[in-house]
Amino acid sequence: MFFIVSKLAWLVLQPLVVMAGLLALGLVLGFFGLRRLAAGVTLLVLVLLLVVSVSPLGLLMTAALENRFPRPELPARITGIVVLGGALDTRVARTRGEVELNEAADRMTAATALALRFPDAKLLFSGGVAGLIEEDVPEVDSAEQFFLSQGIARDRLVLEGRARNTYENAVYARALADPKPGEIWVMITSAQHMPRSVGCFRKAGFDVVPYPVDYRTPAGNLVWRPSTSSMRNLDKVNDSMREYIGLAVYWLRGRTDALFPAPSALAPSVTGSPAGSSALASVASPAVPSL
Secondary structure (H helix, E strand, C coil), rough: CHHHHHHHHHHHCCHHHHHHHHHCCCCCHHHHHCHHHHHHHHHHHHHHHHHHHHCCHHHHHHHHHHHHHCCCCCCCCCCCCEECCCEEEEEHHHCCCCEEEECCHHHHHHHHHHHCCCCCCCCECCCCCCCCCCCCCCHHHHHHHHHHHHCHHHHHEEEEEECCCCCHHHHHHHHHHHHCCCEEEEEEEEHHHHHHHHHEEEECCCCCCCEEEECCCCCCCHHHHHCCCCHHHHHHHHHHHHHHHHHHHHHHCCCCCCCCCCCCCCCCCCCCCCCCCCCCCCCCCCCCCCC
């Protein structure tokens, strides 16, 4: 039920849908003769549209999420890599019969790069059917094809195809990985999605090393400079708003360990420092190295 409600709720909470609803309200108010109130609502919509489409609001909202977990340096050996679904276009896979990556493709390419760098590590992919309205195919099917095409041996793959959201990613991934004390599992997902993902994995009892990829904002002062494309600015507001709403709802539902999860001072060491010290206390800057 939570999955269905969350999907339906987001259909009406998206910024453009909210603005369209307000505009419709203005028209109704005008029809009933409440012209001043209708003009006020219409002006509000125009201001909101201007702010989200030409200002750096989306960049700032996204950067706050992306910078929450800097990318750590990894040790010489790791146990496994967990990559969360969301980077595969399953509608293309279903209708054209071939693998297609979407704008979050860095999740898959970064996972491949780490799998090649750490040839003894398992590669666990978690992603099922996230569609609500139409029948779809699990992401895990395309993921298997993709990783095999990149030269990853089949016996290294651990494939999980039931998860429909981030919380289920964490629960089902932990069950498959069955992590033991001292093991190091690296989790890959989009940088803006990392706070919610870490919160869910902590709640599920799966202590992972966050490895954010798929950055959508520049570092430094450039974050104050919006794109010349109004749709790109709007997209960032839309995507980051979804994450903030998701963080709040997951926290209220007890699915994450904090409202806005942050690097823990008790994180396991990933560079050989004594146990109990922070693995993320002395990481590199959040700039993204080439893969």
